[in-house]
Amino acid sequence: MIDRINPKEVERFNRSRIDRALGRSVRPLGMQRFGRSEDNPNRRRQNPMVGNILEVVNWIQYDSVSFGQSAAFTKTTLFQTPIGQAGKTLADTNMTQAGQLQSPQKLDILAIRFYVSNNTIPVDVQNILQNVSFQLFVGTKPMWQGPCLWLTAGCGFYSPSVAFTTAGLGLAGAGEGAFNTSVGVPDQRSVYSLTQVLTIESTEAFSVVLTPEHAFNMAVTLSLGVGTTIYVGLDGELYRGVQ
16 A cells, blocks of 8 residues: 655655755754743843833033144044044043944934133134034034034133233243133033924934134144144933833
């Protein structure tokens, strides 16, 4: 008596033989232990993010750039170098990815701040404010542009037009003037507030470009020419996933 051949059994046998020849596992899908913990196979791994829920926090997304004494002020694109690259730390930037927010995050920008180091000498501050343009891009579209002089810091220390000589401080270079400078009043309300909320969506490209429209070098003034560090801050509300 000849047994009847089941075509499905033949197909299943041939498929398993091919899988074995190729070194593939032939365990049924239910035996693959997808999403299960290695230390406890009966416990499924948890997604660290709570689905469809975001929390909102006050936030400043910031980045910085430095120029040394006598250095040329070159065109600079900010928010492109995250922490851990090119020596940047949390003191320099809070970017964790190049040119975008990590997912799931979005930022509603309410104000822009522009800080120039307080030990920058006045001639350098004036060159930066008057000769450098500021452009904020979301994607490839400019969302704000103009000379840096429209922007203020809203932070730092403040001393109104102080000028004194290093001789009075007991330092070398007697007779040289010493200064401290600020961009605007160091009051958190003294920033450039937007009339409309500007939103940067999750993983959407954005940048700030500083361009010297008239070329200049940072000053060389013996001990007083120290160059500068510039910070750009995007103030607003950050929406991020709940963990």
